[in-house]
Amino acid sequence: MESRKVAESVVETVHIVRPNHLNAAGRLFGGILMQWIDEVAALTAKRHTHKNVITVSVDNLRFLKGAYQKDVIVIIGKMTYVGRTSMEVEVDSFVEALDGERTHINHAYFTMVALDEKDRPTPVPGLLLETEEEKAKWERARKRKEARLADRQK
Numbered sequence: 001m002e003s004r005k006v007a008e009s010v011v012e013t014v015h016i017v018r019p020n021h022l023n024a025a026g027r028l029f030g031g032i033l034m035q036w037i038d039e040v041a042a043l044t045a046k047r048h049t050h051k052n053v054i055t056v057s058v059d060n061l062r063f064l065k066g067a068y069q070k071d072v073i074v075i076i077g078k079m080t081y082v083g084r085t086s087m088e089v090e091v092d093s094f095v096e097a098l099d100g101e102r103t104h105i106n107h108a109y110f111t112m113v114a115l116d117e118k119d120r121p122t123p124v125p126g127l128l129l130e131t132e133e134e135k136a137k138w139e140r141a142r143k144r145k146e147a148r149l150a151d152r153q154k
């Protein structure tokens with residue numbers, strides 16, 4: 001199966017925080033951001049695999065800073081690792097100011113699984129690592145996968 005570069009599947013989405021996205025404290029509701037980042041992870045994995053995908057786990061989900069009405073939220077999804085039928089997507093979210101400066105507000109790792117026509121896990125294309133950073137991320141993701149699977153055994 002053809003392998004693909006990390007750059008080929010990068011996804012970037014942009015949202016504006018509207019009144020219906022706020023929680024009672026007047027901040028962006030975490031559940032809304034979780035929906036947006038889950039969509040970005042799925043789009044990234046779909047671009048990489050050209051298949052349907054599902055979310056199997058999310059870890060290291062961190063809300064680093066709040067966001068508020070009218071903020072512009074930029075969400076970026078990048079492939080870090082592929083297994084046989086699963087893959088890891090790193091998703092980072094930022095508030096983008098008018099001058100373009102980005103403040104990191106959320107970080108998460110999604111494990112996605114590709115599915116065939118019968119909704120069974122199916123093999124995914126390899127990931128071509130072009131930079132030292134991509135290689136380092138792959139190695140860290142491989143260790144996270146080992147930890148997840150060890151956790152699953154318990």
Ligand SMILES: CC(C)(COP(=O)(O)OP(=O)(O)OC[C@H]1O[C@@H](n2cnc3c(N)ncnc32)[C@H](O)[C@@H]1OP(=O)(O)O)[C@@H](O)C(=O)NCCC(=O)NCCS
Pocket residue numbers: 053054055056057082083084085086087111113121148149152
């Ligand atoms: C994802 C799902 C099909 C996996 O089924 P399964 O019987 O565990 O299948 P497998 O054991 O073959 O696992 C498939 C892959 O997922 C990985 N995986 C399974 N459970 C995992 C977990 N908890 N964390 C991380 N990876 C996991 C396996 O390591 C395997 O990866 P690999 O092929 O790259 O080695 C099944 O758990 C499922 O349908 N879950 C519900 C998903 C869903 O509805 N998501 C919400 C809506 S999108």
